[in-house]
Amino acid sequence: MLHSRFADVDIPNVPVYDYLFGSLEDERLDAVAIIDGMSGAETTYRQLIGQINLFAGALASRGIGVGSVVGVLCPNVPAFATVFHGILRAGATATTINSLYTPDEIANQLTDAGAEWLITVSPLLPGALAAAEKLGMPADHLIVLDGAEGHPSLPSLLAEGHEAPEVSFDPATHLAVLPYSSGTTGRPKGVMLTHRNLVANVAQCAPVLSVNDDDRVLAVLPFFHIYGMTVLLNFAVRQRAALVTMPKFDLPEFLRIISEHRTSWVFVAPPIAVALAKHPIVDQYDLSPIRVIFSGAAPLDGALAAAVERRLGCAVVQGYGMTETSPAVNLIPGERDDIDKSSIGPLVPNTEARLVDPETGADVDVPAAGTSAPGELWVRGPQVMTGYLNRPEATAEMLDDEGWLRTGDVATVTDGEIFRIVDRLKELIKYKGYQVAPAVLEAVLLEHPSIADAAVVGANDDDGQEVPKAFVVRQADAELTAQDVMDFVAAKVAPHEKVRLVEFIDVVPKSASGKILRKDLRARA
CATH class of the missing domain: 3.30.300.30 (ANL, C-terminal domain)
Known part of the structure; x- marks a missing residue:
């Protein structure tokens, strides 16, 4: 068994809202929290907190609270932060939905999650409306943030002026979010992540990813995905950075936003890295503000990472995680240039790992020097989900009685405890x-x-x-x-x-x- 080489971090047993905003210093309240990358409109921390509390109050006035589930079908716009954290502040659970889903897929997730409310934006309204009609959802339960006739809007809800409710729940057991994942096999399942899971993973990222209050973080990766939710939305806020939102990827706009808004941390998936390495249009923009490009959500080839580094003159690193682990398990620190960029780096703090031979079930030995034999990566830590919603058999297949999560990925580890994914057992x-x-x-x-x-x-x-x-x-x-x-x-x-x-x-x-x-x-x- 391996334990992270990083010192354990303190993980307070508090709700996500309290962890992200409770310790905000007075001098930071008027600092910029979110920038709309498309329009340049800015939201300060003071404004964001005010909107979150008003939105939580509006939800509470409609009976939404502990035990309620609210669907969120929304691209990366500043209002996402308001409604997402407003739901959690009200004590309800958010189930975030892929913006590309068909009406049937939206309806299936809402049904499975037990959601009776849905929040969306007008460009996604046709799909949301079709799903709502299929479920018999009343029009006033479908909130359209930028307004649509017959539906509540964000401005109208905030204007009601309701104070945020007093809520009580155990952060260690109360579900904050229900994102959907296929795990290692089968159809998507609701991943039960508690407030403590999300708080823990933000805390675990802090010693590894050197984002600070001088940084501007580009958020093109979707907030509905656990990567965007934790490593961008929540982590950037906790580090008091300015989050620059982008609702969908478009290469010229992506490059313009980096150049004009001077983003220093850029979180991407590998296809964006391919464009940065190869597309001629990249040379037309000033990308010198970039300090670190961090790739996640899928494996990044080491040669591709090196090509982006050479072209842009910044660090390119990656990490590893799953929806079921909130998501971060391994991260390469942005300032480390001695770690193979095709690896997934070391374990984050407070995390244990095993490599298990899938044939024998025996643990793979970690060598005193060199690289281990491959084995399925098992992980344990405070970021690991409590299970799949209403899927006890699927939960039992994924999590054992001692809290070990079977990732379905085959990895090796070096004597320096740097991990590399070399194969997969899972079907995903x-x-x-x-x-x-x-x-x-x-x-x-x-x-x-x-x-x-x-x-x-x-x-x-x-x-x-x-x-x-x-x-x-x-x-x-x-x-x-x-x-x-x-x-x-x-x-x-x-x-x-x-x-x-x-x-x-x-x-x-x-x-x-x-x-x-x-x-x-x-x-x-």
Whole structure:
């Protein structure tokens, strides 16, 4: 068993709101907390706290509090911080929803999470409205932040002037958020993360990521994803940095915002790193303010990291985590240039790890020198979820009785306790940082009358980024092209879930028990 080489940090048993804002110094209240990257509009910490409390009061006046679940379908705009923390301040639980989801996917998450309220913005209203109508949600339970006839708006709710409620709950057990994750297999499940989970992971990041109150942090990675939620929204606020929001990725706008708003920390996923390394337009912008580019949500190739470093003259590092771990487990410190950038770095504070041989169940020995044999990475710490919502069997498969979480990723570790992911046991595909569950795509594929059987795995594209690939068995005498397959799936799923590659095969390899042998398919992908 390995314990982080960083000293343990204190993790107070307080709500997220109290941890982020309770110790805010008076002299920081009028400092800028959030900048709208598109318009340049600024929100101070004083204004943000005021809005959060008023929004919490408006929710409480409608009976929303401890035991309530509120859906949030919203891109990265400053108002996200107000409503997200307003929900938590009211004692309710937020279930954050992928902005790319179809109406059916939105409705499924709301139903599974038990959410009776939904917050969105007008560009996403058609999908939100279709989902709300499917669930029979009243119009006044669908809040449209920037306004829509028949629905409450953020300005109208804040104008009601209700004070934030007095709420009481145990931060160690009370659910703050219910993001959805496929874990290591299957369909998305609600990940139960408590206030203590979120507080812990922000505290664990602080000694490793040197973000401070002089920094401006670019937030293009979505707040609905646990990476954006914890490492951007919550961590930046706790470090008293200014958070610069961007609702969706567009390369020229991304570069303009970095240049004009002088962002010093830029958090990305690997596809953005590819653009920074290769696209000629990058040279047209002043990117000298960047101090650190931090990549997460999917593996970053070491050669790609080095290429970005050479081109931009800044540090490029990465980390590792899961929705189930709030998310950070490993982080490479931004100022360390002696750690292999293709690794995931050391464990964050207060975290333990084991490498377990998947065949024997025995722990892999850590060598006195060099690199260990591979083993499945198991982790334990205060950032680990309490389980999956209403999924006791899935929880038991993921978490053992001693609190060890089986990540489904195969790793090695050096004598210096630097970890590297070398393979995976889990089925999950990471496309541009988004989770794609093969089982979901396989179910869609099998709806096609010309498809007899199908399996989906991750395969690398020309840039070394993982994409969903379908192996398809045609029905006898069926005429079916790869484009037919891709078009069929695209009509039924969110954009990030589309099948990008298709290969026709005679039979899907399966075990004696009928389980798809994905490792065999990945070997030929």
